[in-house]
Amino acid sequence: MVIKQHIKHILKLPLAILLLASTSCTSTLQVEGEFPRPVIHQLPLQVAVHYQDDFRRYRYVEKSEKRSKWEIEIGSAQVALFDTVLPAMFENVVQVSGISPQENTDIDLFFEPYVEEFQYNMPRETKVNMFEVWIKYNMKVYDGQGALIADWILTAYGKTPTAFMKSEENALNEAMIIALRDVGAGLSLKFSHIPEINSWLNKQGQLQ
Amino acid sequence: MKNEHQLTKGLFLLLTLALSACTSVTIDQVKHVPSELKAGESIVVIGRRSGTDYETEPELISCIGKTLLKGDNPMNVIPEQEFVNRLYPWFEARTAPVHVWDLQRLLSFDEIAKIIDEYNVHYIVWVDGVTEKTRGGGSISCGLSPAGVSCFGFGTWDEKAEYEASVWDYRTKKLVGKVSSIADGTSYMPAIVIPIPLLAQVQSQACSAMASQLQNFFSGSPDQAN
Numbered sequence: 001m002v003i004k005q006h007i008k009h010i011l012k013l014p015l016a017i018l019l020l021a022s023t024s025c026t027s028t029l030q031v032e033g034e035f036p037r038p039v040i041h042q043l044p045l046q047v048a049v050h051y052q053d054d055f056r057r058y059r060y061v062e063k064s065e066k067r068s069k070w071e072i073e074i075g076s077a078q079v080a081l082f083d084t085v086l087p088a089m090f091e092n093v094v095q096v097s098g099i100s101p102q103e104n105t106d107i108d109l110f111f112e113p114y115v116e117e118f119q120y121n122m123p124r125e126t127k128v129n130m131f132e133v134w135i136k137y138n139m140k141v142y143d144g145q146g147a148l149i150a151d152w153i154l155t156a157y158g159k160t161p162t163a164f165m166k167s168e169e170n171a172l173n174e175a176m177i178i179a180l181r182d183v184g185a186g187l188s189l190k191f192s193h194i195p196e197i198n199s200w201l202n203k204q205g206q207l208q
Numbered sequence: 209m210k211n212e213h214q215l216t217k218g219l220f221l222l223l224t225l226a227l228s229a230c231t232s233v234t235i236d237q238v239k240h241v242p243s244e245l246k247a248g249e250s251i252v253v254i255g256r257r258s259g260t261d262y263e264t265e266p267e268l269i270s271c272i273g274k275t276l277l278k279g280d281n282p283m284n285v286i287p288e289q290e291f292v293n294r295l296y297p298w299f300e301a302r303t304a305p306v307h308v309w310d311l312q313r314l315l316s317f318d319e320i321a322k323i324i325d326e327y328n329v330h331y332i333v334w335v336d337g338v339t340e341k342t343r344g345g346g347s348i349s350c351g352l353s354p355a356g357v358s359c360f361g362f363g364t365w366d367e368k369a370e371y372e373a374s375v376w377d378y379r380t381k382k383l384v385g386k387v388s389s390i391a392d393g394t395s396y397m398p399a400i401v402i403p404i405p406l407l408a409q410v411q412s413q414a415c416s417a418m419a420s421q422l423q424n425f426f427s428g429s430p431d432q433a434n
Binding site for chain 2: 035036037038039040041128129130157159160161178181182184185186188189
């Protein structure tokens with residue numbers, strides 16, 4: 001009986017080491033948060049939004065050997081942001097599976113966001129005691145016939161200071177949410193100022 | 209018995225050190241016009257987040273707000289996050305009004321004016337600054353012994369909290385004054401078996417000083433603390 005117990009303990013040890021090694025190698029972060037609805041002028045437009053699968057499931061995996069291993073899942077958080085911001089910007093927003101004017105005849109604009117680039121900085125990597133996140137988005141807007149009207153870059157930046165008793169995951173999540181709020185602010189406030197969109201809205205008589 | 213005596217001595221030493229981990233605070237106030245918060249009126253305390261290498265800590269803003277809610281003359285303080293969320297995206301780091309005259313532009317949008325009126329905001333207090341470590345010294349080494357992990361050494365570091373609050377009168381759209389607070393303190397960490405941090409409460413002292421200055425600022429007294 002005693003020997004059996006010893007064997008049990010001996011078997012437990014490598015299992016625990018293995019478990020510890022596997023958890024300490026890669027940190028995974030599923031970005032989570034809530035976004036407020038913007039207080040802005042709403043444009044009387046019917047807009048169809050298309051999220052590609054890459055966008056919907058966007059996940060950053062750190063490949064550099066010199067950095068800690070991180071897997072950051074941003075997809076669902078960024079979809080939640082656009083799902084909150086777009087209905088505040090436009091009178092009617094629907095999701096579509098592609099830019100297909102034939103199937104969506106009453107649509108004024110098609111909107112398609114992409115993530116061009118994602119970067120982050122941990123406090124130990126910089127002299128600043130700050131978790132920082134940059135996301136470079138490419139926004140594409142097509143007219144109701146599927147012709148590209150505008151294609152512009154929108155950068156998002158979020159930072160959060162290191163704090164006592166705050167885990168790296170929580171701090172990075174906070175910086176991510178601030179960055180996503182930043183892109184929501186940039187999109188909702190600058191949309192009609194993009195020259196090509198401004199010109200299109202003028203032609204449609206949508207600008208006051 | 210001997211061990212107990214040594215432990216008591218150690219604790220006494222630590223307590224003495226804790227008392228010496230003190231903080232000095234310098235406050236200043238400039239009031240351009242008399243300011244008074246009437247019954248039913250509210251203030252908003254918001255942190256500036258536009259700095260590139262620092263960020264006014266949300267916990268400091270929350271601390272000032274909570275302190276203003278207490279005391280002999282409690283004020284109506286709207287929580288920062290609630291206000292910023294209700295007025296999203298106009299008070300984000302990159303979109304927030306930088307000058308008091310920017311408020312006029314913001315308020316040309318009826319929906320924003322309506323929300324601020326709903327809160328009955330009279331003053332908006334912008335707090336800018338940070339608490340940072342200015343110097344560190346000493347060393348602590350930890351090692352594995354038969355009794356477990358044990359540490360030995362002594363660490364010390366200085367912290368400086370420097371904050372300035374600009375008070376905007378939402379009704380007149382004017383800057384009515386500024387309140388500032390600078391707090392310095394030294395923290396110690398003696399390590400005998402385990403490290404024991406004796407922290408100088410620099411940020412919380414800065415918070416108390418700011419809150420007390422703001423209470424004085426809105427008390428309606430005509431004094432000019434230039």
